[in-house]
Each structure stands twice: as structure tokens, then as C-alpha cells.
Amino acid sequence: MKATFILRKEFKAFERRTPLTPANAKKIIEAGHSVKVETCPDRIFKDSEYQEVGCEITPIESWKQEDERSFILGLKELPLDSFPLKHRHIYFAHIFKGQDGHKEVLNRYIQGNGQHFDLEYLVDENSRRVAAFGKWAGFVGAAISLDRFYQKQLNTPYPAMKSFEDINGLYSQISSHKEESTRNPRAIIIGAKGRCGSGAKEVFDHFGVETTLWDYEETKAGGPFKEIAEHDIFVNCVLMTTKVPPFITKDILAGNKNLSIIGDVSCDPTSNLNPIPIYDDITSWEKPFVETCGLELLAVDNLPSLLPRESSVDFSDQLTPHLLNLATKGIEDPVWKAALDTFNKFSKS
Missing domain, CATH: 3.40.50.720 (NAD(P)-binding Rossmann-like Domain)
Structure with missing residues (x-):
């Protein structure tokens, strides 16, 4: 199975980190999968560094037109909006502890029949987070x-x-x-x-x-x-x-x-x-x-x-083996299933 990951632009002010470095994007590509990277002048790694390892550079918010089976990878919240979310998103949403606006975000996924894998809830068999800042x-x-x-x-x-x-x-x-x-x-x-x-x-x-x-x-x-x-x-x-x-x-x-x-x-x-x-x-x-x-x-x-460079390298190194598992094993991989179970629990409550 070939998977497509789209590294989207971050919209939070002063956010220069990334969950996927060029070096780790290369590992995913070498494993037979596709990585697209939305252009972003603020990201600590330049577009050219991703392009050099085989990533396709795409326009900002081009993820909206991508195949619904694509995995949309980010760090922080999506900008406030109301259109339904139909893709499979991976990022820190801050919506599962009753935070302000959580109902509105969940409703967008419900309307679009999309899925959310929260980076905070990617855990191993001991309930320990597998990737963290x-x-x-x-x-x-x-x-x-x-x-x-x-x-x-x-x-x-x-x-x-x-x-x-x-x-x-x-x-x-x-x-x-x-x-x-x-x-x-x-x-x-x-x-x-x-x-x-x-x-x-x-x-x-x-x-x-x-x-x-x-x-x-x-x-x-x-x-x-x-x-x-x-x-x-x-x-x-x-x-x-x-x-x-x-x-x-x-x-x-x-x-x-x-x-x-x-x-x-x-x-x-x-x-x-x-x-x-x-x-x-x-x-x-x-x-x-x-x-x-x-x-x-x-x-x-x-x-x-x-400290966007040090923190991005550390986080990406932790996350990438699990992205590769997601690409090859799908959402039945225990780590990703744990995050999806959390999403399903709250979206249906």
C-alpha cells in the first residue's frame, strides 16, 4: 500500500517547527510512499531542503484538494473555519479535555466524515506517548x-x-x-x-x-x-x-x-x-x-x-517510525488505533 503524506503549512503565529524533517521525509519516500510539502517561508527547514530529498512542493492549503485518503500532517491547530473536514488529519488539536471550541472542531469532522489522529494521544501498549515535545x-x-x-x-x-x-x-x-x-x-x-x-x-x-x-x-x-x-x-x-x-x-x-x-x-x-x-x-x-x-x-x-531546529529534529525522529507503520499497516497499527479510538469516543459523545 502506498500512502501519501502532506506536510501542511502551520498558521499559528511564530510557529517554525515541523513534525517531519527533510531527512525523515526522505526515509518515507525511500520506503515507497509519497510526501508533499506545502510551501512555508517560516518553517525552520527551507522548501529546497525538502525538494532535494524528493518531496513535491505544493501551494499553501492545497491539502483541501487532495485525495481524501491522504494523511494531512501538521503540528498546531487548523485555522478557525466552518467547512467540513473530510481528510485524515494528524496534529495537536487540543479538543479532548473540554477546551474552548472543541465542539465546533469535532462537528467539522462529523460533517465531513473525516478522521483525526491527535499527536498527544499516540501511545504505546504502556500508554506512554511515542512522540512528544x-x-x-x-x-x-x-x-x-x-x-x-x-x-x-x-x-x-x-x-x-x-x-x-x-x-x-x-x-x-x-x-x-x-x-x-x-x-x-x-x-x-x-x-x-x-x-x-x-x-x-x-x-x-x-x-x-x-x-x-x-x-x-x-x-x-x-x-x-x-x-x-x-x-x-x-x-x-x-x-x-x-x-x-x-x-x-x-x-x-x-x-x-x-x-x-x-x-x-x-x-x-x-x-x-x-x-x-x-x-x-x-x-x-x-x-x-x-x-x-x-x-x-x-x-x-x-x-x-x-528552539525550532532542535525540537523539530527530536520530535520528527520519534514520530517517523510510526508514520512508516501507519503507511504500511494502516490505522489498525496499535499506536494509531489508540489515537483514532480517542477521536471516535469524543466525536460520538
Whole structure:
């Protein structure tokens, strides 16, 4: 069976990542399948790099005219629209936890008889995600939170975020702000044992930040946790799948004197699973921090795009073996069936 994958353009502002690098597109083509790539000037890899490995470069949104059996591959949400979705889409939709607009998105699939394979729900037999940006989300979330802690002491607003060509550029920015700071912070990471938490810890270790590491054992009794407010920076790296008592509340923060930065890497404010119910909307690259409860909170939902090359290579390397399985085995492959089962469950409820 020959499969066709169409790597569509991303429409989310400042999104430069891709789920499929040229090197991995080449592997799919060499396996006898077809890869088409919509032109995209913002993508970290140039159109020419895909063309050189045998991909066909197509116009923006040309996927709409492609065969319905094609797999439309992306990262972030499709632009808001109302036309029925008839293809088989692969991307992070953020629609299965009651997020704003989830009913409208599901209805488009129902109307078009299309299918959605959410990248968040591609899991193995142990229910562990097979491809994730977790490390880089935690890495960048901790990095920007730490950068703001140092830079905040200059009494100036945090500037708009930008993507970096590599990690060294990000580290250099933090180091320059650290030189202006009078002290190092104390940080706490919740979800420290996962990919996301390990990424956050890597940054704090690099800059010699004293860090409290919490995971399931420390939180299983249920929050809220007053210990969080004893730190300067709190990074939340927990991907919630069930509702739990909040980690921190406005009441705890009412007398807060230490905590000044929260990096909510999990960033799901409109979901009823949100364990940090002190804000109600994501923040932006233009204004990454919002003031709430006497502190500043980072809630950007595509943090890994600050390091688009490293994060794309890592994610694509994880995902590509499963794309090849999808191309050869079809949707009965257990990993893809798990994602489709999730979609079917919610589209029929």
C-alpha cells in the first residue's frame, strides 16, 4: 500500500517547527510512499531542503484538494473555519479535555466524515506517548522563567519572545541578564521525572539553580501545596488527564512573599483539568507573562518553537517510525488505533 503524506503549512503565529524533517521525509519516500510539502517561508527547514530529498512542493492549503485518503500532517491547530473536514488529519488539536471550541472542531469532522489522529494521544501498549515535545517545552519554559527572574530585577517589562537558531543563543541571553541580577532563585518543578521535567531541570542545573523536584509521590495526597510559594520560580510540567485538586490557589498566594514567576508549561487554562486555576487564558509571544495574584505567569502553548531546529529534529525522529507503520499497516497499527479510538469516543459523545 502506498500512502501519501502532506506536510501542511502551520498558521499559528511564530510557529517554525515541523513534525517531519527533510531527512525523515526522505526515509518515507525511500520506503515507497509519497510526501508533499506545502510551501512555508517560516518553517525552520527551507522548501529546497525538502525538494532535494524528493518531496513535491505544493501551494499553501492545497491539502483541501487532495485525495481524501491522504494523511494531512501538521503540528498546531487548523485555522478557525466552518467547512467540513473530510481528510485524515494528524496534529495537536487540543479538543479532548473540554477546551474552548472543541465542539465546533469535532462537528467539522462529523460533517465531513473525516478522521483525526491527535499527536498527544499516540501511545504505546504502556500508554506512554511515542512522540512528544515534552523535553523542549520544559527546557524553554524553565529558560524563559529563569530569564524573566533575572531580567525582572532591572525593573523593565519582559520583551517579546523570539526563536533562536540554537541553544547557545538562548543561554547567552539568560547569562547576560544573570550578570545584572543580585541573586540566584530557588525553583520547584512538579512533574520532574517526565520528559518535560527533565528538560526544565537541565536548564536549572546549567545555571546552578537550587531546585526542588516533585513528582507523583510528593503530590499524590492532593493539593493545594503551600510549599510551592516558598520558592521563587514554579514550573508546572504535569500533563493532566484527570481532575485533581489544584496545586496552588489564590488563597495561598494572598500572603505570598517569595514566588514571583510561574512557568505553566502544561498550559491548559480553559480546561477543567487545569491545576493552576489562577488565570484563564494563554499568553503570547508578544507578551509572554501575565500578572496575577502578585506574580507573573508564563503560559505560551508552543514554547518549543523558540528552539525550532532542535525540537523539530527530536520530535520528527520519534514520530517517523510510526508514520512508516501507519503507511504500511494502516490505522489498525496499535499506536494509531489508540489515537483514532480517542477521536471516535469524543466525536460520538
